[in-house]
Amino acid sequence: MDLRVPDDHNKRRRPRRLTDGELVGMCSEFLGAGTETVAAALQWIMANLVKRPHMQEAVRREINAAVDADAEEVGDEVLGKLDYLNAVVMEVLRLYPTATLVFRQVSEEDDIVHDGQRIPTGTNVLFPLKSLAQDKATWADPNEFKPERFLADKGGENVSLVAAAGSGGEIRMIPFGAGRRVCPGMGVAMLHMGYFTANLVREFEWREAEGELVVDLRPHFGFFTVMKHPLRAHLAVLP
Secondary structure (H helix, E strand, C coil): CCCEEECCCCCCCCEEECCHHHHHHHHHHHHHHHHHHHHHHHHHHHHHHHHCHHHHHHHHHHHHHHCCCCCCCCCCCCHHHCHHHHHHHHHHHHHCCCECEEEEECCCCCCEEECCEEECCCCEEEEEHHHHHCCCCCCCCCCCCCHHHHCHHHCCCCECCCCCCCCCCECCCCECECHHHCCCCHHHHHHHHHHHHHHHHHHEEEEECCHHHCCCCCEEECCEEEECCCCCEEEEECC
16 A cells, blocks of 8 residues: 555654555455444334334335336435434434444643543543433433434434535534544445445235344444344235
């Protein structure tokens, strides 16, 4: 790779090549953060739609109203029109953020004082994403799965995933982080989640299995937050 980075061990911080260890670490992050997170989120989306057939049907009706019956697939150009589908995706990201924590370091020259608590410069801070997105002081019915909270025509809340100047949206959930170090793949991840969900719901009816295969929405917390028991469902091809 031709990429050069400042050498922190050189007084003049002259650019240097990445080491083999740094390259391996970057590739590992691309594979993990770039694929496993989206796969886990997609499984959470489909599990919630299996558990709530009326919501699955509402998503399907919205898709069928926006896409021609003879279209081969739901194209990405349609996704922006699917408000309820996007609300379902947002609600899954709120209740089941696949990233467990966001790590940041206080970089201000002076210490930060918040609510009487002093946070010294250089302090490492961990943000628990699930706790932030289910704060009772911020969200109504925070533990309930309610996609309509993101629908403007249903009195939804104006929530933004990014700190866009003048957007008017309030940041109350950060499944992709925030600020200058927000996940660079956020746009692609949102596109993939919407695209695959739309086409899976359009082509198949997803039904909950019985017995030991019943949908279990309990999480397993690790480097990523995944389902404690992977989704198992019955699929029926739709005409």
